[in-house]
Amino acid sequence: MLYHFLLPFAKQLRVLNVLTYISLRAVGAAVTALLLSFIVGPIILRALNRQSVLQGVRDGTPDSHAGKGKTPTMGGLIILNSALISVVLWGRFSLSHPYLLIAIFVTLWMGAIGLLDDYLKLRQKKLGQKNRGLVERYKLAGQVTAGIALGIYLWQVPLSPNLPGASTTLPFFKYYIVLPLAGFSWVYVLFTTFIITGTSNAVNITDGLDGLAAGLSAIAFGTFAIFAYTIGRVDYSRYLGQFYLQDAGELTVFCLAMVGALIGFLWYNAHPAQVFMGDTGSLALGGALGVVASLLKVEFVLAMVGALFVAEMLSVIVQRYVFKYRRKRFSLEYAQAHRVFRRAPLHHHFEEIGWKESQVVVRFWIIGILCAFFALSTLKLR
Secondary structure (H helix, E strand, C coil): HHHHHHHHHHCCCCHHHHHHHHHHHHHHHHHHHHHCCCCCCCCCHHHHHCCCECCCCCCCCCCCHHHHHHHHHHHHHHHHHHHHHHHHHHHHCCCHHHHHHHHHHHHHHHHHHHHHHHHHHHHHHHHCCCCCCCCCCHHHHHHHHHHHHHHHHHHCCCECEEEECCECCCCCCCCEEECCHHHHHHHHHHHHHHHHHHHHHHHHHHHHCCCCHHHHHHHHHHHHHHHHHHHCHHHHHHEEECCCCCCHHHHHHHHHHHHHHHHHHHHHCCCCCCCHHHHHHHHHHHHHHHHHHHHCCCHHHHHCHHHHHHHHHHHHHHHHHHHHHHHHCCCHHHHHHHCCCCCCCCCHHHHHHHCCHHHHHHHHHHHHHHHHHHHEEEEEEC
């Protein structure tokens, strides 16, 4: 908005030409989102407390989490308001290269699913019913719908003439690859759907400790900001052996706005948390990470920078299916006594072996930073 409204006056006031620099607008978006989180945060917190929008404790969590049932949820509204308002202010929107429009749409779509899920959980809690929230198949249907829509759009309307729609890249290899064989381009739609759905659910599962999902998401968005910036520049992409996507650098604005909003949210979400992001925030963040990775064609890099999200998801899958197999093959008592993890998701396993909550969070952040460095190494090692 600032770009579109102020740049026409650059002839009279040359200083406004700085708006053409993505780096300046990206930093401006991060700072704006951070400041907005400090403004809208207390307002949203008061509203959540006034309406008694309290977090329901998930089944299977350690006993030490029992007191968290008095902490308000839906704090993802702080992230979404701060980040998206900042993107609207600092982004440069284009219908020919609609990176920002697509990213905002998918983020809002996933956030709406999470908001509905949180609302239904709270309503069921007030009515004395079990906190199931949105029926699982309906939630999955909403996520899959977003993935299919994105996959079809990217397949049928390539964002760049030098890049086929049904394509992706592999870490450590130059340029792009056409993902499916000729005649099977629809496989790309399934691939994109898997990325969007899997990432949103992985972040949702990771959101179980104060500051964990927010910190890891900030690290991931910061990493993708660098990828977006290099892919969107002809000189950098040529030097690094990447493909070039015109205007992809605008996603740097989106990613750093998310980083600023998440850092601001951590002010309220750090242990002991004043508010939880809820599914409103976790599903939106996962959807945002997935759509950025898909738009930049770095879906496999997402698995690197989000390795802990993947590990959290796999820990739940492995725990569930191994337990079911052992219960069927042996007995319920045997399955309960021989679990793969003491408790799933993975962060609860480390709590069970004696790590304090703050230790788990900070150590996972450190691992997340190391994963980000490894992902960034793929920029040059090709």
